[in-house]
Amino acid sequence: MKQFAKLVNILGTSTKTNDKLQALQDYFEVAADQDKVWVIAIFSGRRPKRIINSTILAGWCLEIAAIEPWLFDECYHTVGDLGETIALLLPEQETQNETGNEHTLSYYLQTFIRIEKETEQVKKDFITSSWQQMDRNEKFVFNKLITGGFRIGVSQTMMVNALAKTVKVSSSIIAHRISGNWDPATTSFDDLLSETVAATDFSKPYPFYLAYAVDEDLDKLGEEDLWQAEWKWDGIRGQIIKRNKDFFVWSRGEELMTEKFPEYNHFKDQLPDGTVIDGEIISLGAPAEDGVFKPLPFAALQTRIGRKTITKKQLTEAPVGFIAYDILEFEGEDIRYKSMEERRQLLEQVIAKTNYPALHISPVISFNTWEELGVTRTKSRDMGSEGIMIKRKSSPYQSGRKRGDWWKWKIDPLTIDAVMIYAQKGHGRRSNLYTDYTFAVKDGDKLVPFTKAYSGLTDKEFAQVDSFVKRNSIEKFGPVRTVKPELVFEIAFEGIAASNRHKSGVALRFPRMSRWRTDKKADEINTLEDLKEMLKIYNQQGVVEATDL
Numbered sequence: 001m002k003q004f005a006k007l008v009n010i011l012g013t014s015t016k017t018n019d020k021l022q023a024l025q026d027y028f029e030v031a032a033d034q035d036k037v038w039v040i041a042i043f044s045g046r047r048p049k050r051i052i053n054s055t056i057l058a059g060w061c062l063e064i065a066a067i068e069p070w071l072f073d074e075c076y077h078t079v080g081d082l083g084e085t086i087a088l089l090l091p092e093q094e095t096q097n098e099t100g101n102e103h104t105l106s107y108y109l110q111t112f113i114r115i116e117k118e119t120e121q122v123k124k125d126f127i128t129s130s131w132q133q134m135d136r137n138e139k140f141v142f143n144k145l146i147t148g149g150f151r152i153g154v155s156q157t158m159m160v161n162a163l164a165k166t167v168k169v170s171s172s173i174i175a176h177r178i179s180g181n182w183d184p185a186t187t188s189f190d191d192l193l194s195e196t197v198a199a200t201d202f203s204k205p206y207p208f209y210l211a212y213a214v215d216e217d218l219d220k221l222g223e224e225d226l227w228q229a230e231w232k233w234d235g236i237r238g239q240i241i242k243r244n245k246d247f248f249v250w251s252r253g254e255e256l257m258t259e260k261f262p263e264y265n266h267f268k269d270q271l272p273d274g275t276v277i278d279g280e281i282i283s284l285g286a287p288a289e290d291g292v293f294k295p296l297p298f299a300a301l302q303t304r305i306g307r308k309t310i311t312k313k314q315l316t317e318a319p320v321g322f323i324a325y326d327i328l329e330f331e332g333e334d335i336r337y338k339s340m341e342e343r344r345q346l347l348e349q350v351i352a353k354t355n356y357p358a359l360h361i362s363p364v365i366s367f368n369t370w371e372e373l374g375v376t377r378t379k380s381r382d383m384g385s386e387g388i389m390i391k392r393k394s395s396p397y398q399s400g401r402k403r404g405d406w407w408k409w410k411i412d413p414l415t416i417d418a419v420m421i422y423a424q425k426g427h428g429r430r431s432n433l434y435t436d437y438t439f440a441v442k443d444g445d446k447l448v449p450f451t452k453a454y455s456g457l458t459d460k461e462f463a464q465v466d467s468f469v470k471r472n473s474i475e476k477f478g479p480v481r482t483v484k485p486e487l488v489f490e491i492a493f494e495g496i497a498a499s500n501r502h503k504s505g506v507a508l509r510f511p512r513m514s515r516w517r518t519d520k521k522a523d524e525i526n527t528l529e530d531l532k533e534m535l536k537i538y539n540q541q542g543v544v545e546a547t548d549l
Contacts, residue, residue, distance in 0.1 A: 003031055004039065004105045005137040011154050020154055024162030033189035034106040040192065041184035043159040045254060050148035051112050052123050054082055057146065060128055061086045077479045080431025083143030087136050108142065113185055157400045167193060172207070172399040180204035181256055202243040205250040206276060206328050206336065207399035211389060211406035218370040221390070228340065228393050229365040229373055231385040232408055233323050234298050234495065235282030240264065240322060242271040251281070260304065261320045267356035274332030275350060277324050284321035284358060293321065293360050295384035298509060299497030321358035324351055328397055336397035343397065380411045381538070386494065387411045413492040414534060415514060419485045419522045421447060423469040426454060434469040434481065435462050439491055443528040447485055450504035450531060456513035488517040488525055496535050506531050
């Protein structure tokens with residue numbers, strides 16, 4: 001655990017990518033094999049389950065630290081993170097073994113699994129005795145693992161690159177082998193990276209190829225005929241896999257979602273064995289008269305996400321289809337090395353032979369000049385899309401986010417001016433600042449809250465808003481402060497949907513602060529009627545009641 005705590009400390013405090021990469025590489029060089037497996041699991045989203053309620057965990061800390069609940073609450077509101085608060089409040093041990101805590105990371109995580117269904121007393125004995133053997137850094141990491149909220153500033157790509165340097169295997173191969181449905185509790189390091197094991201796991205998806213946002217003049221991309229343009233659809237990026245006469249559906253977040261979309265059962269038998277298709281899981285309305293499919297707003301798909309069972313009503317109101325972008329495996333062969341132009345021809349053949357109305361191929365946008373494509377881009381919302389994808393025809397299908405061959409050219413976000421009415425302290429390095437805000441629009445002489453946002457400002461601006469909150473707080477409800485409704489911000493968002501779970505009646509997709517409107521006063525903000533009119537225009541294809549937003 002001491003090695004892992006040291007790694008987390010470096011990753012959490014360093015601002016340089018090379019330092020983080022070296023720290024990961026150093027860890028993989030010396031750590032026990034089973035600890036490596038767990039680190040790979042943690043940094044690729046396979047976090048251990050929470051084994052104890054946070055309130056109970058805080059109670060044990062109160063008991064050991066001998067402090068009152070109000071003092072713990074004040075500390076928690078200041079620090080902003082439960083695991084760190086407990087680590088700071090627990091007394092440091094007067095004497096420590098010179099070699100430190102001998103237990104490994106895998107020992108603790110395997111014990112979490114073993115005691116998951118044990119009594120509260122068994123869990124208390126293990127956790128409190130572990131605290132007594134740890135220094136503050138180890139306690140912090142241990143607590144984060146206990147609460148299941150382990151997040152650290154390192155991408156899966158960085159972890160894969162460090163691992164590739166250690167084992168001398170290319171990062172693209174490593175990314176593929178650690179993908180899919182494997183259990184760190186039962187998988188050895190050798191098996192995880194084994195070519196043989198990877199070849200026999202028929203469910204294993206490929207790492208997704210991700211695009212960069214267009215950040216330069218399109219003329220710099222060169223001749224237009226070297227590129228293919230498609231719409232950027234707004235759903236869940238996924239892969240459908242047909243291997244060994246079995247069928248699997250994976251999301252980009254490596255969640256196995258086969259059972260969530262029973263609609264796919266209608267065409268899975270039509271796909272040839274040894275096929276992997278990359279595309280978009282999306283809700284589709286009835287086809288238009290010309291046969292063109294109609295994407296429904298993302299809110300429709302959200303009513304299906306997280307559901308263990310799907311009702312007939314949801315199947316009817318939010319039917320799910322699949323828009324195919326690319327084919328990665330054909331007749332059992334990994335064809336990612338082929339050019340996109342070659343892969344597209346194969347994809348067209350496969351989709352043409354699979355006659356099912358909910359399975360489509362992403363149409364190619366015809367254009368002769370970049371200016372012409374720019375005009376087409378302005379019609380994205382009419383198509384139910386977020387913008388345009390631009391892909392080099394000669395490009396292979398790579399792993400992760402790479403610059404040069406795939407670009408996303410999104411439309412400008414929707415915006416509305418609103419006033420801040422509530423503020424709460426942030427997390428991590430912002431735990432001492434009020435950086436999480438709730439915003440409202442006008443409804444007559446009332447203010448109606450409609451969204452929260454915590455990103456988009458500079459550090460200097462966050463510090464200025466924090467100062468305003470501290471000087472202009474009206475009421476305090478736990479960690480939340482009610483503030484004078486004076487600061488106006490432009491809120492940007494990607495989509496809007498009706499919602500009966502919000503007082504305003506609407507819910508926004510990816511809200512963030514695009515700018516601080518110091519030039520506007522609170523009586524100049526937008527109204528609830530403006531929001532509803534925006535909802536009406538945005539959902540011209542039919543308003544979806546997003547009851548599960």
